[in-house]
Amino acid sequence: xxxxxxxxxxxxxxxxxxxxxxxxxxxxxxxxxxxxxxxxxxxxxxxxxxxxxxxxxxxxxxxxxxxxxxxxxxxxxxxxxxxxxxxxxxxxxxxxxxxxxxxxxxxxxxxxxxxxxxxxxxxxxxxxxxxxxxxxxxxxxxxxxxxxxxxxxxxxxxxxxxxxxxxxxxxxxxxxxxxxxxxxxxxxxxxxxxxxxxxxxxxxxxxxxxxxxxxxxxxxxxxxxxxxxxxxxxxxxxxxxxxxxxxxxxxxxxxxxxxxxxxxxxxxxxxxxxxxxxxxxxxxxxxxxxxxxxxxxxx
Amino acid sequence: xxxxxxxxxxxxxxxxxxxxxxxxxxxxxxxxxxxxxxxxxxxxxxxxxxxxxxxxxxxxxxxxxxxxxxxxxxxxxxxxxxxxxxxxxxxxxxxxxxxxxxxxxxxxxxxxxxxxxxxxxxxxxxxxxxxxxxxxxxxxxxxxxxxxxxxxxxxxxxxxxxxxxxxxxxxxxxxxxxxxxxxxxxxxxxxxxxxxxxxxxxxxxxxxxxxxxx
Numbered sequence: 001x002x003x004x005x006x007x008x009x010x011x012x013x014x015x016x017x018x019x020x021x022x023x024x025x026x027x028x029x030x031x032x033x034x035x036x037x038x039x040x041x042x043x044x045x046x047x048x049x050x051x052x053x054x055x056x057x058x059x060x061x062x063x064x065x066x067x068x069x070x071x072x073x074x075x076x077x078x079x080x081x082x083x084x085x086x087x088x089x090x091x092x093x094x095x096x097x098x099x100x101x102x103x104x105x106x107x108x109x110x111x112x113x114x115x116x117x118x119x120x121x122x123x124x125x126x127x128x129x130x131x132x133x134x135x136x137x138x139x140x141x142x143x144x145x146x147x148x149x150x151x152x153x154x155x156x157x158x159x160x161x162x163x164x165x166x167x168x169x170x171x172x173x174x175x176x177x178x179x180x181x182x183x184x185x186x187x188x189x190x191x192x193x194x195x196x197x198x199x200x201x202x203x204x205x206x207x208x209x210x211x212x213x214x215x216x217x218x219x220x221x222x223x224x225x226x227x228x229x230x231x232x233x234x235x236x237x238x239x240x241x242x243x244x245x246x247x248x249x250x251x252x253x254x255x256x257x258x259x260x261x262x263x264x265x266x267x268x269x270x271x272x273x274x275x276x277x278x279x280x281x282x283x284x285x286x287x288x289x290x291x292x293x294x295x296x297x298x299x
Numbered sequence: 300x301x302x303x304x305x306x307x308x309x310x311x312x313x314x315x316x317x318x319x320x321x322x323x324x325x326x327x328x329x330x331x332x333x334x335x336x337x338x339x340x341x342x343x344x345x346x347x348x349x350x351x352x353x354x355x356x357x358x359x360x361x362x363x364x365x366x367x368x369x370x371x372x373x374x375x376x377x378x379x380x381x382x383x384x385x386x387x388x389x390x391x392x393x394x395x396x397x398x399x400x401x402x403x404x405x406x407x408x409x410x411x412x413x414x415x416x417x418x419x420x421x422x423x424x425x426x427x428x429x430x431x432x433x434x435x436x437x438x439x440x441x442x443x444x445x446x447x448x449x450x451x452x453x454x455x456x457x458x459x460x461x462x463x464x465x466x467x468x469x470x471x472x473x474x475x476x477x478x479x480x481x482x483x484x485x486x487x488x489x490x491x492x493x494x495x496x497x498x499x500x501x502x503x504x505x506x507x508x509x510x511x512x513x
Contacts, residue, residue: 044426048426049428053428056376061375061434062364065363066362107364109362109452150381155381170505184405187381241488242488246425279428
């Protein structure tokens with residue numbers, strides 16, 4: 001049995017790590033982008049970001065001061081029984097989020113959408129957001145904490161119901177225009193990870209896009225060769241826009257482009273785009289049935 | 300990299316007008332912060348903090364991360380926020396407060412660019428993710444307004460800063476916007492990109508007679 005205290009502590013530590021340490025795959029990819037850029041402003045955007053991340057890693061601040069939406073993606077595997085039942089995961093996420101906010105690893109950013117009232121601890125209706133799924137191929141609980149910045153979520157989210165007659169041309173046109181729009185003036189803080197969902201219902205389509213942006217190792221191709229080819233083609237197209245880091249003149253407005261698909265209605269071709277910003281914050285906690293847990297920036 | 304101009308606040312009109320798009324700068328002196336709520340309240344409700352805007356005329360678009368400590372506040376990180384979303388009120392706020400300097404992420408639109416041209420002000424764009432370095436350049440937390448009503452993030456903080464930056468002049472006081480110029484270059488690249496992707500020049504999405512969002 002996994003104790004609630006363990007879950008709470010693992011969630012807090014994963015969120016704190018996510019807020020203060022740049023994930024290793026992201027850092028590596030950003031350094032490659034730095035080497036490739038030639039425009040001095042494009043390089044400086046990255047250089048300063050590296051310095052910012054270094055300070056955060058030393059306990060002098062945060063990977064980014066907009067700690068955004070507090071998200072938890074949880075996979076329950078075999079032997080993952082939780083004290084009090086799985087519904088307690090939501091309570092643990094609330095406690096971990098409130099503690100992270102209290103200790104200023106998260107900024108109090110979540111507000112009521114209409115009254116704009118701020119509870120002060122990022123906890124309330126629907127937040128933190130917990131996404132629970134079940135996976136028999138793993139042992140215990142796997143929790144990914146992802147503070148998702150406003151820039152990428154607010155300016156980098158698009159959905160369009162295309163139709164079968166719109167074809168692949170429609171998908172490509174939509175995606176490249178989304179990237180162009182979202183990267184203008186650095187709105188989504190490029191180099192971004194662009195997650196794309198194709199198929200499903202509207203909500204599933206967007207969920208696929210979000211998970212493609214947040215939960216895949218940056219640049220890892222889809223296991224489906226046809227999808228991987230489409231990823232490659234769209235990534236190559238993004239590099240010809242002439243937009244670089246933070247929307248400056250350059251090459252790397254996108255550092256990774258990931259597509260996930262689902263079956264859809266024979267009449268429909270839904271496409272969703274959800275971006276993740278250059279700091280790509282997320283950290284994983286893996287908890288076993290004996291209440292041991294490990295934290296990792298690898299995904 | 301370009302040399303960096305170190306500016307002392309409050310900036311005079313002549314100093315602001317001498318700045319050119321693309322120049323790298325830092326600012327030293329006093330700045331105040333605000334975000335959406337500041338803009339909406341300033342214009343819709345005429346609610347302003349009791350600041351002498353002739354002396355503190357640098358508006359930093361940001362919601363700092365603040366930690367409560369025994370004798371007051373400690374600044375954790377201060378990442379500029381996306382200014383473009385204030386465009387509905389940006390020009391009115393610039394004119395009303397006669398702002399000389401805006402600091403933020405992204406840019407502003409044509410109306411605010413025009414207001415800056417009239418007033419003699421500039422918009423400074425942040426470079427990279429820089430909130431921890433900027434935090435170190437905040438030398439004193441002078442005061443805070445609207446904390447109870449708006450919370451730490453949307454409150455108006457007044458900071459004394461030293462060589463805050465670097466930033467680049469994204470919009471100068473002569474109507475030039477770095478990103479508008481770049482956008483034209485990007486549009487120029489689109490025909491080739493579409494051709495490579497196999498998107499015909501006259502491509503239209505299937506029209507199902509939807510009127511939403513048009």
